[in-house]
Amino acid sequence: MSDPTYTPPKVWKWESESGGTFAKINRPIAGPTHDQELPVGEHPLQLYSLATPNGVKVTVMLEELLEQGIKGAEYDAYPIKIGDGDQFGSGFVELNPNSKIPALVDRSADPAIRVFESGNILLYLAEKFGAFLPKDIAKRTETLNWLFWQMGSAPMLGGGFGHFYAYAPEKYEY
Ligand SMILES: N[C@@H](CCC(=O)N[C@@H](CS)C(=O)NCC(=O)O)C(=O)O
Incomplete structure (x- = not known):
């Protein structure tokens, strides 16, 4: 378990062995x-x-x-x-x-x-x-609404939640 009082450094550096699945x-x-x-x-x-x-x-x-x-x-x-x-x-x-x-x-x-x-x-x-x-502008736009949603919004919530809930080496509710 790393220090829970961690303060982000001014210039971030990659700690390659930070762990996690x-x-x-x-x-x-x-x-x-x-x-x-x-x-x-x-x-x-x-x-x-x-x-x-x-x-x-x-x-x-x-x-x-x-x-x-x-x-x-x-x-x-x-x-x-x-x-x-x-x-x-x-x-x-x-x-x-x-x-x-x-x-x-x-x-x-x-x-x-x-x-x-x-x-x-x-x-x-x-x-x-x-x-x-679809070629029709309204139908095409509705299709792309959902294509962009699943690219831009779904991973933020699903992926972010999954990472902290299951994979992060330290657990905290935030
Ligand atoms: N926005 C990208 C995300 C792709 C992505 O995150 N791929 C993961 C597997 S689902 C990957 O290759 N991870 C390897 C890595 O990050 O080193 C897409 O939709 O193609």
Whole structure:
């Protein structure tokens, strides 16, 4: 247990061993920590992700597109083990400099298009395949209201609560 009278320093420094179940993720660093190429499969879409709440959004979308018979939505999926630090490998950082899953590459474009941020991936796929995003301005806006809500508001509450309730190495009600 650290000092409960902790006073934030004037200039914050990263104490890398601050502990917690997820001490290895959300590291305040930029750039790769090691060389690690990403695998590439046979389909135009390459997904680098994991079955987390942000990760599954894209898989659900791709599966729904396939369910509609959209063959172009075939994809190869590769796990990025964020607990092992795969998100800081050179290949992945080139794809998403923010080192977070999910990330997608569309190799049907020349040059290939990288897409990161789960909401942007959903939007990209919706626009690419003309699905799940109405053209009518009112309906499109209502869809985007909820897309932006789930990106900007839901994680603040759900993620913030989950972190302090379950994962933070010290518990306090605030
Ligand atoms: N706003 C981002 C958040 C992505 C995100 O937080 N991904 C987590 C897993 S759900 C991650 O990759 N964490 C690894 C890390 O922070 O080191 C999105 O929606 O894509």
